[in-house]
Amino acid sequence: MTADPRTPGAARNLDLDRLLAHHKLMWRIRAFEEAALRANTEKLVLGAIHPSIGQEGIAVGVCSNLRTDDILASTHRGHGHTLAKGANPTAMMRELLGREGGTSHGKGGSMHIADFSVGMLGANGVVAANIHITAGAAHAIKLRGEDRVACSIFGDGAINRGPFLEGLNWAKVFELPALFVCEDNGYASTTRTADMTAGPGPAARAQAIGLPAVEVDGNDVVALDEAVRDAVAAIRAGGGPRFINAKTYRLTGHTAADPDGYRARDDVAAAWKRCPITRLAQTLADAGVRGDQLAAHERDAIEEMDAVYDDAKAAPWPPLSRAFADVQDVGDPRNGAY
């Protein structure tokens, strides 16, 4: 399914409005994370922060095909997914800064970014753990006879943990409405995934369990959009789980603090040329979209996220009593149960 990057967009039957929305959303994700990285440099985001710069195509290609009531469970690298699922960036940025008004009242931070009101059941700090949770959400959907879909996005490193086998097996055994998307950026932290992975990789493993699996260029949002649309339609029609391996590249270090010394500078520089935003912009330009319209997306996104960052900086810390809230009902620590 890999598309030729030089395919002139006009040659395809493009839905320009949809692609413009994708372009806009990708810029919003990029600008959100640029602001978050600035907050990290300014020591306002203290915990680990994992940027998804260069991987925005996957967040957009996947989440644009999900309804608000569909479920998404994400990874430590989940800002883009959360934003694309419809979460409010102001609340998200407040969460990154640990402030009141954050999506989790400042108790989760970047690695646990979540917005249940838009079906985003949380980023997860444990690699692969979201795969089980997604299978469970899909199981609940099936039990209740709903037509919703549960989706998880995880990294290629996650395929070597048990939940990958167990979660996919479960989803297939029970023919659940689950979409598994591997965000295959080739690296797990500082290690090349290929060096630590036997066999031909994620899609082959999924196929071995009986899940229809496709390989897509995750930096080609047009191709991914199509692949996800087809998969979600099949799932919603009762076809059981589907798997998509979306190849991409992370253009920054693993975390904001990672100097990324393990990758050749030339490789990273070459990857920037395959950036999904640039790529879509080119497709749109080829299709006749004016450059200033595309530039406006970038400018508006930066403006929006700068404001979001300023808001978060000015927001107060959560009241200290919040440290004791939301633990449990029975044995609530606020009742002296400790």
Added chain:
Amino acid sequence: MVTMTYGEAAKNALHEEMQRDPTVWALGEDLRRGGVFGQYKGLPEIYGPDRISDAPISEAAIMGVAVGAALSGTRPVVEMRFADFALCAVDELVNQAAKARYMFGGQAKVPIVVREPMGMWRSSAAQHSQSLESWYTHIPGLVVVCPSSPVDNYGLLKSAIRCDDPVVYMEHKNLWALEGEVDNNDPLPLGRCRFLRKGTDITLVSWSATVHETMAAAKTLNDAGASVEVIDLRTLWPWDKERVFDSVKKTGRLIVAHESVQAGGFGAEIAATVSDVCFRDLRAPVKRLGAPRVPIAYAPPLEDTVRVTAAMIAETARKLMKM
């Protein structure tokens, strides 16, 4: 009042809760055959494979799926078969179930009941005999329940299913066939102990199967002229501190007896807290009786040497009371 076994009591509780609430369902290995101890017998026929669901041998998936399904509006009852196997699903229980509500700022709760049959069961050896209740009391977010009788297994399981917190529910394998009277109605409150005997000379606190050893010890001591108070803690977290304090303030002496390893065990938590709060009321040091820190052996005589018995409890009590 109806007489039934510990296993039947739990089955009836689950049956009634499933009837009452269509979002309650159970999942685990071999549930379609009624569960390895028959504790689900008859329910598959009534509720079908969707609500009494078999599962692959994938403990982590069983637990993780339950977490995802709980976050998505159902109330799963998770069968772990043996407490030992729940160790394959520690991430799902400790990092996910116990943490989700807090780290997502209260956006969701995780109403799951994790049934972990616990304890020594003749010659089951080191990987099928553990009592790991103390571990779970250490984890913020979890409720820990260890019923010792049919009536408690009925009432506490009902409450556990209705509870919005993840509940680690540990039934003792040696108690499945224990018979007792159950009044078929109300759930029992979590976090409340049960006084099995009232007395003024010494307080014996216990839970799960060791409660029966404790009661036997109390009878011996009573026959010898001591007035013994016996408390079945029933819920380890939260534990019924105030009522234990009240008892110790009255008797001035405390023994905590349990089957699990003594070192770092929950008995130590009770002993330390009571020593702290009731120091001036104590007439003797607080004693703990638990297993030595060795894995459980296969051969019956070796297994028996690590078991806390009624004789040990009575002997310790006599020393404390200088009888």
